Amino acid sequence: xxxxxxxxxxxxxxxxxxxxxxxxxxxxxxxxxxxxxxxxxxxxxxxxxxxxxxxxxxxxxxxxxxxxxxxxxxxxxxxxxxxxxxxxxxxxxxxxxxxxxxxxxxxxxxxxxxxxxxxxxxxxxxxxxxxxxxxxxxxxxxxxxxxxxxxxxxxxxxxxxxxxxxxxxxxxxxxxxxxxxxxxxxxxxxxxxxxxxxxxxxxxxxxxxxxxxxxxxxxxxxxxxxxxxxxxxxxxxxxxxxxxxxxxxxxxxxxxxxxxxxxxxxxxxxxxxxxxxxxxxxxxxx
Amino acid sequence: xxxxxxxxxxxxxxxxxxxxxxxxxxxxxxxxxxxxxxxxxxxxxxxxxxxxxxxxxxxxxxxxxxxxxxxxxxxxxxxxxxxxxxxxxxxxxxxxxxxxxxxxxxxxxxxxxxxxxxxxxxxxxxxxxxxxxxxxxxxxxxxxxxxxxxxxxxxxxxxxxxxxxxxxxxxxxxxxxxxxxxxxxxxxxxxxxxxxxxxxxxxxxxxxxxxxxxxxxxxxxxxxxxxxxxxxxxxxxxxxxxxxxxxxxxxxxxxxxxxxxxxxxxxxxxxxxxxxxxxxxxxxxxxxxxx
Numbered sequence: 001x002x003x004x005x006x007x008x009x010x011x012x013x014x015x016x017x018x019x020x021x022x023x024x025x026x027x028x029x030x031x032x033x034x035x036x037x038x039x040x041x042x043x044x045x046x047x048x049x050x051x052x053x054x055x056x057x058x059x060x061x062x063x064x065x066x067x068x069x070x071x072x073x074x075x076x077x078x079x080x081x082x083x084x085x086x087x088x089x090x091x092x093x094x095x096x097x098x099x100x101x102x103x104x105x106x107x108x109x110x111x112x113x114x115x116x117x118x119x120x121x122x123x124x125x126x127x128x129x130x131x132x133x134x135x136x137x138x139x140x141x142x143x144x145x146x147x148x149x150x151x152x153x154x155x156x157x158x159x160x161x162x163x164x165x166x167x168x169x170x171x172x173x174x175x176x177x178x179x180x181x182x183x184x185x186x187x188x189x190x191x192x193x194x195x196x197x198x199x200x201x202x203x204x205x206x207x208x209x210x211x212x213x214x215x216x217x218x219x220x221x222x223x224x225x226x227x228x229x230x231x232x233x234x235x236x237x238x239x240x241x242x243x244x245x246x247x248x249x250x251x252x253x254x255x256x257x258x259x260x261x262x263x264x265x266x267x268x269x270x271x272x273x274x275x276x277x278x279x280x281x282x283x284x285x286x
Numbered sequence: 287x288x289x290x291x292x293x294x295x296x297x298x299x300x301x302x303x304x305x306x307x308x309x310x311x312x313x314x315x316x317x318x319x320x321x322x323x324x325x326x327x328x329x330x331x332x333x334x335x336x337x338x339x340x341x342x343x344x345x346x347x348x349x350x351x352x353x354x355x356x357x358x359x360x361x362x363x364x365x366x367x368x369x370x371x372x373x374x375x376x377x378x379x380x381x382x383x384x385x386x387x388x389x390x391x392x393x394x395x396x397x398x399x400x401x402x403x404x405x406x407x408x409x410x411x412x413x414x415x416x417x418x419x420x421x422x423x424x425x426x427x428x429x430x431x432x433x434x435x436x437x438x439x440x441x442x443x444x445x446x447x448x449x450x451x452x453x454x455x456x457x458x459x460x461x462x463x464x465x466x467x468x469x470x471x472x473x474x475x476x477x478x479x480x481x482x483x484x485x486x487x488x489x490x491x492x493x494x495x496x497x498x499x500x501x502x503x504x505x506x507x508x509x510x511x512x513x514x515x516x517x518x519x520x521x522x523x524x525x526x527x528x529x530x531x532x533x534x535x536x537x538x539x540x541x542x543x544x545x546x547x548x549x550x551x552x553x554x555x556x557x558x559x560x561x562x563x564x565x566x567x568x569x570x571x572x573x574x575x576x577x
Binding site for chain 2 (some may be wrong): 098
């Protein structure tokens with residue numbers, strides 16, 4: 001941030017050192033508070049149910065009950081929940097990238113009548129919370145037979161205005177001269193989109209992929225409204241059903257919870273950079 | 287022209303049917319008597335739905351009043367606490383110190399972590415004999431109650447999880463904001479003999495005003511939409527102690543099947559969010575001109 005190249009007298013540097021140490025200590029305490037639930041989750045998932053709330057508590061299980069991780073798959077159709085969620089997440093992510101990168105090209109690189117009013121219309125609906133129109137949307141989806149199927153969630157989230165906005169902002173930064181040159185060389189607009197603009201927009205695509213994936217994976221209200229049959233549930237509502245059915249099997253609930261964390265954690269660890277760049281540049285939530 | 291429309295069509299048709307039409311539709315339903323029955327049974331209600339939800343309005347008794355109060359209390363505590371945490375983390379991690387990357391990932395992680403998993407974990411940890419109460423007992427604070435099942439504590443549990451989950455996200459936005467503060471300002475201040483504390487109050491904080499403003503607006507809107515944490519941890523309870531605006535909309539629309547009333551409450555939420563957005567829009571214009 002800054003260069004602090006000023007000569008310091010002895011006592012001043014002592015206070016600086018003390019301050020730094022205090023800051024580091026505060027940072028470590030906050031990191032501990034941030035991570036404690038995850039540690040507790042791991043430890044509880046390997047205990048027996050009556051051991052979880054024993055007084056005084058112990059951070060490690062007396063005996064490590066790895067079999068908890070085998071039990072959970074037999075109690076509820078957890079694997080089906082995972083498959084459903086993965087299907088929704090992958091389908092939504094794919095559709096969003098496809099439709100928004102396509103539409104953003106029209107908004108950013110082409111001239112047509114009504115472009116700016118239409119874009120304003122897109123932007124305005126981003127400001128309207130989904131919770132405001134979830135009911136009419138539900139009524140419409142149900143009337144076309146998309147009730148209690150995971151495809152309802154796919155249809156719901158495939159055409160986001162936010163995706164178009166994000167991609168458009170990025171496309172605007174790609175020089176128009178590149179597209180012009182390609183046009184002169186005889187490339188069609190589709191060709192320019194596929195071979196020039198989209199490849200250059202990889203960071204924006206990566207950001208959109210991650211946010212869509214994490215949002216879909218953690219979506220709770222959508223599946224609550226649309227999915228009722230047990231075998232149709234996604235991981236979040238499925239986990240909730242697990243909790244309601246086996247409310248005192250704390251150890252199993254924690255084991256299942258930990259499993260539900262695994263995929264997003266993997267995505268996060270590998271693609272962290274794009275998360276952070278994405279937030280920094282757009283400052284928007286999906 | 288045609289080519290442009292062909293690019294637009296897939297997204298636009300979906301957007302039109304899935305988002306735009308329902309948005310318009312939601313205004314209409316708010317003025318209808320519709321309790322889930324057949325379409326030919328629907329009658330025009332005028333302002334009746336609004337009259338019904340505002341009937342005997344009181345912040346301590348009527349459903350709308352209580353949910354508005356709860357959502358406001360949640361927002362008023364979560365936003366400043368999160369901002370202070372996020373700013374502190376960003377300030378400390380902005381120096382290219384050892385382990386900054388690691389800490390940044392740690393603090394950001396709660397934001398992506400599975401929502402049901404973390405909410406359940408926190409409510410267990412806040413149980414009567416859970417680790418939180420045991421740790422508090424060590425420093426002499428004896429709670430002896432389960433946080434999520436106690437009227438006076440449930441809201442704090444929700445606020446705590448809200449701050450814990452969001453601080454890392456907004457930390458990243460502050461880190462981006464800090465990048466835009468010119469280093470020369472600090473150098474000049476150092477030459478003038480300013481200490482770290484003075485630099486923070488006189489340079490960093492004022493320079494970060496646009497970020498802080500943007501973050502607050504975004505957070506207020508996000509906070510007003512809270513549903514999942516409450517649904518998982520307290521289910522709006524005990525009693526109505528943590529019942530939020532969206533919980534109320536959900537109850538009316540999908541449990542009681544009172545479409546008209548549900549949409550009327552949804553309009554209240556919309557108006558609040560639009561007012562906040564307008565404040566942002568105005569102020570942003572001012573800042574852009576100013577800078």
